[in-house]
Amino acid sequence: MNTIIYANQKRRSVRDLNKNLPISQDRLEEIVKSVTLQYPSAFDTQSARVVLVVGEKHDLLWDKIIEILRGVVQGDFSATFARLSAFKKGYGTILFFEDFKPLEKSYENFSFLGLETFKNFSEQSSGIIQYALWLALAYEGVGCNLQHYNPLIDEEVKKMFEIPSDWSLKAQLIIGGINKEPEAKNLKNINTLVKIIK
Numbered sequence: 313m314n315t316i317i318y319a320n321q322k323r324r325s326v327r328d329l330n331k332n333l334p335i336s337q338d339r340l341e342e343i344v345k346s347v348t349l350q351y352p353s354a355f356d357t358q359s360a361r362v363v364l365v366v367g368e369k370h371d372l373l374w375d376k377i378i379e380i381l382r383g384v385v386q387g388d389f390s391a392t393f394a395r396l397s398a399f400k401k402g403y404g405t406i407l408f409f410e411d412f413k414p415l416e417k418s419y420e421n422f423s424f425l426g427l428e429t430f431k432n433f434s435e436q437s438s439g440i441i442q443y444a445l446w447l448a449l450a451y452e453g454v455g456c457n458l459q460h461y462n463p464l465i466d467e468e469v470k471k472m473f474e475i476p477s478d479w480s481l482k483a484q485l486i487i488g489g490i491n492k493e494p495e496a497k498n499l500k501n502i503n504t505l506v507k508i509i510k
């Protein structure tokens with residue numbers, strides 16, 4: 313089977329993770345760097361900034377996110393606490409940022425497209441790299457799930473890891489060994505999703 317289609321079918325949101333990554337730390341770094349070097353971005357601006365957080369720092373990150381959420385969730389915190397604690401049990405977190413400065417440069421030449429279009433380009437480029445990395449990791453048996461605690465956590469995360477203040481946090485991909493595979497998906501009728509015109 314086509315390798316990418318195989319990886320696409322293998323990729324799921326795995327939320328029950330452990331710290332036993334099926335690949336080495338070196339291999340993980342290699343995959344993160346390789347995907348980040350060569351993903352498609354609007355005007356080839358390469359606006360993604362990727363921060364891989366593992367080990368004790370990953371645990372500290374999730375402790376901080378738990379603390380932040382405890383301050384904003386109203387009422388019973390137990391369900392949120394259980395969900396966040398599960399993420400802490402993973403091996404690491406990949407933080408996806410966007411640096412809008414390179415896009416601002418392109419915007420100067422293509423301002424007739426409107427600033428909103430460039431903001432959308434940045435979001436779309438980020439989605440593409442998130443998915444490419446998710447796919448590459450899933451292919452090698454790494455469990456992943458994608459979370460969005462931004463913008464609640466942005467300030468503290470930037471402080472923790474000395475991230476430039478003008479980078480924008482887009483998503484958090486939690487990675488780890490797979491404890492439990494997710495249930496099979498309810499797939500829609502393909503004919504309601506794809507129209508072939510010939």
Ligand SMILES: Cc1cc2nc3c(=O)[nH]c(=O)nc-3n(C[C@H](O)[C@H](O)[C@H](O)COP(=O)(O)O)c2cc1C
Pocket residue numbers: 323324325326457458459460494497
């Ligand atoms: C743009 C986007 C945002 C998502 N945000 C979250 C999220 O914040 N938390 C979460 O648990 N899953 C999130 N997901 C994962 C989806 O819920 C998941 O992909 C979907 O339910 C299908 O399941 P699958 O990934 O196993 O195929 C997000 C996915 C996408 C594409």
